[in-house]
Amino acid sequence: MTDANTPQTKKYVSKKEIWALGLAGLGQGMMYSTMSSYISDFYINIMGLPLVFVLLLMLLARVWDAINDPMMGMIVDRSNLKMGKMKPYILWFCIPIAVATFLMFYAPEGFNATQNMIYAGVIYVAWGMLYTAADVPFWALPNVMTPDPDERGGVISFAKTVNGVGSAVPMAIFMILSWIPYFAEGATLAAERQKYMIIALVCSLLGTALYLLAFFYPKERVIIPPKAKRAPGEPGTLKRLFTCKPLMLVVLCGVLSSGRYMMQAAAIHVARYAFYIGPSLEGITDAVARQQAINGSVGTVSTLFQICSAIGMFGSMLAMPFLYKKFNYKQIVIVSCLGGFIASLATTVLGACSIFTVANWLVYLMIPFIIIQCIPLGALNVTMFAMIGDSLDYLEWKTGFRDNALGAACQSFVNKLGNAFATTFIVIMYLIVNIDPAQSVAQEAVKSVMDMTGAQRFGMFALVSIVPGLSLLLCAIPIFFYDIVGDKKNKITAELEVMRAEKGIAIEA
Numbered sequence: 001m002t003d004a005n006t007p008q009t010k011k012y013v014s015k016k017e018i019w020a021l022g023l024a025g026l027g028q029g030m031m032y033s034t035m036s037s038y039i040s041d042f043y044i045n046i047m048g049l050p051l052v053f054v055l056l057l058m059l060l061a062r063v064w065d066a067i068n069d070p071m072m073g074m075i076v077d078r079s080n081l082k083m084g085k086m087k088p089y090i091l092w093f094c095i096p097i098a099v100a101t102f103l104m105f106y107a108p109e110g111f112n113a114t115q116n117m118i119y120a121g122v123i124y125v126a127w128g129m130l131y132t133a134a135d136v137p138f139w140a141l142p143n144v145m146t147p148d149p150d151e152r153g154g155v156i157s158f159a160k161t162v163n164g165v166g167s168a169v170p171m172a173i174f175m176i177l178s179w180i181p182y183f184a185e186g187a188t189l190a191a192e193r194q195k196y197m198i199i200a201l202v203c204s205l206l207g208t209a210l211y212l213l214a215f216f217y218p219k220e221r222v223i224i225p226p227k228a229k230r231a232p233g234e235p236g237t238l239k240r241l242f243t244c245k246p247l248m249l250v251v252l253c254g255v256l257s258s259g260r261y262m263m264q265a266a267a268i269h270v271a272r273y274a275f276y277i278g279p280s281l282e283g284i285t286d287a288v289a290r291q292q293a294i295n296g297s298v299g300t301v302s303t304l305f306q307i308c309s310a311i312g313m314f315g316s317m318l319a320m321p322f323l324y325k326k327f328n329y330k331q332i333v334i335v336s337c338l339g340g341f342i343a344s345l346a347t348t349v350l351g352a353c354s355i356f357t358v359a360n361w362l363v364y365l366m367i368p369f370i371i372i373q374c375i376p377l378g379a380l381n382v383t384m385f386a387m388i389g390d391s392l393d394y395l396e397w398k399t400g401f402r403d404n405a406l407g408a409a410c411q412s413f414v415n416k417l418g419n420a421f422a423t424t425f426i427v428i429m430y431l432i433v434n435i436d437p438a439q440s441v442a443q444e445a446v447k448s449v450m451d452m453t454g455a456q457r458f459g460m461f462a463l464v465s466i467v468p469g470l471s472l473l474l475c476a477i478p479i480f481f482y483d484i485v486g487d488k489k490n491k492i493t494a495e496l497e498v499m500r501a502e503k504g505i506a507i508e509a
Helices: 015-046 051-078 087-104 113-145 149-179 181-186 189-211 237-242 245-265 267-273 287-323 329-357 367-399 404-432 442-451 454-464 466-479 486-502
Strands: none
Touching: 015 051, 015 087, 015 113, 015 149, 015 189, 015 245, 015 267, 015 404, 051 113, 051 237, 051 404, 087 113, 087 189, 113 149, 113 367, 113 404, 149 189, 149 287, 149 367, 237 245, 237 367, 237 404, 245 267, 245 287, 245 329, 245 367, 245 404, 245 454, 245 466, 267 287, 267 454, 287 329, 287 367, 329 367, 329 454, 329 466, 367 404, 367 466, 367 486, 404 454, 454 466
16 A cells, blocks of 8 residues: 555656647647737737727637636546546547637628628637637546546647647747838738738648647546535536636636736737837838838837747746756746736836837836746746646545546636636727727738827826736735645645545546
8 A cells, every 4th residue: 555645656648649749839820810910910900890890809708718718627537438438538629629719810702891700709719618618628638547646747848839839829929010012012902911811721721630640649647536426415517616616716816917918919909009110210211111110020029028928938847857856836827927017027028118208228128027927928838737737636536526627627717717808908908099990901900109298198108117017916815725736735646546546536647
C-alpha cells in the first residue's frame, strides 16, 4: 500500500502522445486566435457594424456560453463511447469549427446593415457553440491521460505552450500580408477584407489538420466509473463544482484576469488610434504617399505590441516546466501577476509621455515593460489549467466523483468570457472617447490619430496598459486562498491512488 504522503512517480504518457496533443493544441490555437485577436477589428472597422450591436453580441453570446459550456461538460462526462469519452467530440467538431472560422471573416457582398448584423450574429454564436463542443473535451484530455499531477502539469505545460505558438500564427500572417505591396500600398477596404479572409482560410485548413491529431494518438487512462445512483442528500453535479473551493478560486482568478486578453485583442486598435510612428505627415501632400505612411505606422505599432506580447507569453510558457520544479502553482501565479501589474504602470507612464508630449520615440522605451507585462499571459494560460486538474483531484478525493469535462468547461467558459470582456471593453472605450469608426475607416484610421485629443489617444492606449495591469492585480487576490500545494497536494495524490485501488480501478500504462 502506498504511504499517504508519498506522491506517485510512475510515468504514463508517451512522447508521441505529448507531441500529438501539443500539435493539436497548435492547430486549435490558430483558429481560436484568429477569432479572438481580430474579430473586433473586423466587425468594427471592416464590416462597419454598429458599436452597440458588437457590444451586445459579445455580451449575449457569453450569457449563452454560461449555459452552453457546463452543459457540454456534463454531456461529455456522462458519455460512454467506444472511441473514448473525450476524443470523439474532437473528431466530430473540428471541421465545422474551421468552416465557421472562415465564415466569420467572410463579409457577404450586397448585404445591407441589417443583413450584415444578422449574418455576423448567427455565425458568431454558432462558432462559439461548435468551438465549445470540441474545446471542452480537448482540454479535459490531460486530466484523463495520467493520474500523476506532476506529469499532468508537464503535459498541460507543453500543450499550452505549443497552443500559444499557434495563437501567434495569424498574427504572423497578418504582419507578412501587411508587407506585401498589394495590401501595404493599396489601402482599400477590399484589400483589408481579403487580408482577413486569407488569414482565416490558412489557419482553418492547417489548424484542422493538426487538431485531428488529438483524436488519433492520446490515450484516455483515468476513467473513473460514475456511481450507479446518487445517495440521498448527495450533491448534484453542478453543486459539487460550485462547492469545490479550490476550483472556484481558480475560476474567479480567470474571470478577474480577463483584462490580459486585451494585450492581443486591442493591439490593432491601439495601432490604428493611439500612436503614429513614421515621417511627419505635414510635409506629405501626395495622397498615396500619405496613405502609405499611415499604413506603415499601423503595421509597425501593431507588430511592436504583438512581438512583445509573444516574447513575454512564450518565454514564460517555456520557463514553466523548470519553474514547476522549484515553485508551486500558487507562488508562480501571484508573483507573475504582481510583476505584470508593476510593469503595466511603467508602460502607462511612458505611453502617456509619448502621447502628450508627441515624443514618438518614447514608444520604443516601453518594449521591455510590455514584455514583462505579458509574462503573466503565459503563466496563467498554463498554470490555471494545471490548477484545475489539481482541483479535480481534490473533488474526487472529497466526494468520489471526478467531473473531468465539466472542470475543463469552467476554463473554456473563463477563456471565452475573458475574450468577450476584452472585446466589449474595447467597444466601450470607443464610446467613452467618442471615436466613430464609420467616419474613419480602417485604412485611414491613423489620420484621425493626428487630429484626436490626447485624452482620446490615451483612452485607446489604456486598453493595453493600465487596464490589463489592474486586471492582473485583481486576479492574484483569490489565489492567496488556494491551498492545493505542498504536503496537502501530495497527500491527496497518494490517497487517491489507494482509493482507486480499493475500488478496483486500474490506470493502464
